[in-house]
Amino acid sequence: MNQLTTIYISVAILITKANNLIEVSMIRRNQQEQGDNSQQNKCQPNQIKIDEICQNCHFSCRQCFGLGQNKCTSCNSISNRILWNDQCICRRQYYEDEQQSVCQECHKSCQSCLGSTGNDCLSCYDDYELLNGNCVCKLGYFYDYNNMECRQCHFSCEICNDFETDNCLKCPFDSQRLLIDNKCQCPEGYYEVEGNPICKKCHIKCKTCSGYENCLSCSSEKLLVNNDCVCQPNFFLYKSNIIYTCKPCSNECLTCFGQLGFECLSCVAQSTLSPNNTCSCNLGYFLINGQCQICNSNCRTCAYSSTYCLSCSTNYVVQTNNICFNNQCGCTSSYYMDSNGICQQCASSCSTCNSTSCTECPNKLNFGPSCSTTASLPQYCTSFDINGICAQCQTNFTQNSEKVCQMQSAVICSIWEFLSKVVNRLEVIVKPAIIQDVRFVILNIIYHQEIATPVIKVV
Template identity: 35%
Template sequence: MCFACPQACITCSNETYCLSCQLGTYLYDGTCIQQCLPGTYLDPNSWQCELCHSSCQTCQGPSPRDCTSCSDRISPPVYGQCYIVTCNAGQYFEVVDGSCYDCDPSCQTCFGPQRLDCSSCFRGYFLDQEGACIENCPLGYFGNTDFLLCEKCSDGCEICETSSDNCIKCRDDEYSLFLHEGKCLASCPEGYFQNNEGSCEACDSSCQTCDESKTKCLSCPEGLYLENNNCVTNCSLQYYPDEDGFCKKCAAHCNICYDSVDCIECSFLYLLHNGICMATCPKGYFEDFDHSKCIPCHVTCATCSGLSYNDCETCLPVSPKLYKGQCLEDCPTETFYKASEMECQECDRTCKSCIGPDSTDCIQCQDGLILDPKAMKCEVHGDIMCPSKTFLRKEQLTCESCHHTCETCSGSSPRNCLTCQLPYYLYISE
């Protein structure tokens, strides 16, 4: 007849005695339990709860040196060992035979099973991790003068003093470690850089981060801008402060700009037009070199030399005729339109009106002159005098213009003036 095994058993020899247990429970004295009882420990190989040594209340293994608490529940274990009897100073208790043995002379106290298994040292010596009393702790440890122990330095530290967090030299491992405020770090914190001595040195106060030297900034505090590894309040000429905290180059030929596309002031011999620096202004603008800008022409001008309505050089189709810098729909009286020059020119002074292409091609004469319809010239008739600023060319019976400096004259040369126009004065040579 088959009987069910006890609860939590996988296999059993009868209905009360387990031989193996389900996952999460442990075998002890034929029973599957969820946790080993005091006085036992879990054997990871068999997954069974085994008895501690008789000197132990609790333990982590079968040896008399595996105790975690002692049977008397008063004295804590010393190096995993519970003392059943008290030995004299300078002796240790051997739990195997229950006897006391002398420590090595280098030990103040020891715990066995060897004489050199020191547990404390005389002043001037430190107890290392192997249980030996030594004058100088090995690399990676420092001598605690209060407890006369060699204590481990913080991770990555090769030499430390007075405490584990007071490192003075980091280990030279496969990867670099840097010393910062007594600790060894894989990289320096913000505001510090890695110097040649292998430690983290503070950046200059103007830098937020730096590299290679304290003044070679990589980034800047708020309100400052990075330019050529320096943190500045204002960017240099031809640079502008960007939102990302960097001084960036203005566009070509620009001295001062808002950003990479909007220039405010151009460099020498360049002219500003719609935020761009140009060598020449586009049509419809004149080149103001005093202010290094392209200034719009007057609305009547196609091209110009200034702001005014009479600074036009060429005209738009709506008022195509240029006269004394103005663009007009028609030429004024006593002028004619010369197409080859694209401007209105003065008629000869004998003409009241003319048609060109020469200034003497009159169609109406000044008062007192008669038009020769074949020659298209105005002639003197009878005793009529030539008009002001003209003279009589007798062989042709025509009036011709004086030089522009003369008020009255006897010929066309400036040396033929009889009286002068203001502001000129007549000079009579001897």
């Protein structure tokens, strides 16, 4: 229908209504002019006088201003009709029974209808929807036969046969709910929000929950602590994208953090947390399988096992096999105990010693690492080995094959050259025999290292 046609129809309706109003006005004026003096000239309430003859109004009208169903001015109050556009039409939930000329009640499910049955509906109430002439309960509603009305299902149900939660027949689409024992329940990993048909997802760390981060249960690798899922001891929560998994901490940590698990928050028993977030076993303990185990009583510190000693308790020494040996008895005189707890003999010149030098000499002549075997001391020697033999000579001296310190050859030549000049000068003023004695003394000084200077008398 175009706009021009709509305008024509609207104008025609207005003209018709105007003519009706004019006609009603003229009739009422005639009635007023004629008066009501004569009972014979008065018509019945449902009649109208036309050409001085009382004629019946349309059966639907109580009073009218002309003949026809659209000429009514009022309706009978008990006829279930209402006045609308000069017509007495059946009120809502009633239909026109043309055979009996009365308004009959529709089926209770209908808001308006064409007949009395439940499949004659034209429109429905809010809780219903029209389906093939029938008013059926909307999705999410059920028909209450006791009260003859549609009632809303529990919010968790899409289709039900009762208001109770355990009478669901189908769950809402995209609600994440599962139909279990006639209940639409939130699955594992989702939680219920009162009044909301859609299940909300729990935080990924929860297995089940009553709120986003209010965990009720956890996966097997986590523990439930104050409604929170935390990793078991020696594990930490590792996040990769949106996935949370528990990964093992470093062996020495009880709890830890960071991406690798090396940064400790707390330590296993018998260990201590350092300021740089590392744990180390206490003295006398060693780490094995993530636990600090006690060392053998002989060990002060140990590793790998309780008997693999790194250091020993008092009166014990570490042997080559890393076992602590009891050192309370000690070694006899002229012996010392090595690092393996074995008694080793001192150098023959020592009365007592340690691993590096003599500690006591038989003739009380104790010179550092060794003892002198004679009253005269080795000259020009600055250090000795464990056997009392010279190990190093003084500057400008060197050892011969017998380990005796001798003056170096360059020094000897220099001294000989100097003394030869002295002797040559002496030959001028002394006898040849005396010169020979002088030569002997000089050689004796050089090769025998005697300190005393001989006195040469000039005859």
